[in-house]
Amino acid sequence: MFLKVLIHSICFAVKFDCCIVCSYSELFKNFFHLDFEDAIPSNRAMLLQIYVAMKAMPWYTLLPTVSEYMIENGWTKCFSSISEVGWFAYITYLAMYLVIVEFGIYWMHRELHDIKPLYKHLHATHHIYNKQNTLSPFAGLAFHPLDGILQAVPHVVALFLVPIHFRSHIALLFIEGVWTANIHDCIHANLWPIMGAGYHTIHHTTYKHNYGHYTIWMDWMLGTLRDPEDDSRQKAQKVQ
Known part of the structure; x- marks a missing residue:
């Protein structure tokens, strides 16, 4: 059973990554080319991100495989049918689950920065993409495998x-992949309080x-929030 779940998880991950590759097509790049030319990453940068992501993908599947086994x-405390608890419950x-995940991922991510060995040996792999014109949806999955697993651990906890x-748990794990691709595309939708x-x-x-x-709540509460609108205004003032 464990091996079967693992194989299914790997197949799912590969299919999902292929979907991301297809979605960020040349047509999409050309659509934004006129207004965001400096923000478009090179093909070389995107290919490197795809390579790093695909290399890590089989390892990413280990955590959901273990969690499904448990x-x-x-x-x-998982339950199989909503009728077991009712819609209100x-x-x-679900709200409590999301709060725990939000709290856990914030601190996991922050500690991956603050604890220097973790940053050097794990998270730095992802942060080589440190300029707007090096970021793309593919960077969203381009992590050291252990880094990617650690940031998903709050879902299992x-x-x-x-x-x-x-x-719902499985759907939220799937949404993680979509979300992490979305927040690396450099297109700011400005939907408060969405991060x-x-x-x-x-x-x-x-x-x-x-x-x-x-969401921005954890950063707002702990003083690490920096608003892109304020950031743009500050840059404009410096230019003037």
Whole structure:
């Protein structure tokens, strides 16, 4: 069973990565070319990111494989049907789960910066993409394998702390891949309080701001938030 789940997870990961490659096509690049020429990464940079991501992809599948094994053996608080708890409890548990994940990923990400050996040997692999014109959706999965696994650990820890619908948990793991690709495309949608690409681009250029995941709340509470709108205004003032 474990081997079967592992094989399925690897196949899923490869298919997902191929979908990302297709989505960031030349047509997409050309659409933004006129207004964002300086922000478009080179083909060489994107190919390197794809290489790093694909090399790490089989390792990324280990954590969801282990978590699904634990779920199927009844070691976690997962439940299989919403009817077991009702919609109100489901929504409450889902909100609690997301809060735990938000908290956990913020601190995991921040410690990967603050603990120097972790940064040097793990997270620095991802932060070689430290300028806007080196970032692309492919950079979102271009991590050292252990780094990528560590940043997903809060999803698994949450399974033991709060009841969560199994399919919702799997869906949220899938959304992780979509989200991390999205926040590396340098296209700031400015949807408060979402921690979008504008915030994350700042993170890649300053290294000490915007560690958060889906929202800005953790950075706001802990003083590490840097708003892209304020950042743009400051740059404009310096130019003047």
